[in-house]
Amino acid sequence: MNIDAIINLQAVFQEPHRDIEVANIHPLLQPSKDLYGLKDYEKVYSAKSAEGCFYEKRGVDKEEGGIIIVRPDQYVAEILPLDDYQSVANFFEKILIEAL
Secondary structure, three states: OOOOOOOOOEEOOOOOHHHHHHHHHHHHHHHEEEOOOOOOOOOOOEEEEEEHHHHHHHHHOOOEEEEEEEEOOOOEEEEEOOHHHHHHHHHHOOOOOOOO
């Protein structure tokens, strides 16, 4: 089964892109995929860009981190504190159906 079939987990780090050490990234953010089991390296992003800092633009506390739920059409549907598990569950409870 494709690990990203239901929810595609990605991460936005505070370090500049070139400072992120690929060997230290959690395996959930580097899954082996498809027929040949190739590593997916496109799940990690840097908050810093030429346009500014992602955290500041989205109102995410840099110290606490956050959960950003993005719809398939790339619309940011929700931004929540990293430890607000109940709000994440409530969000997905409305749109996902229980597996049989």
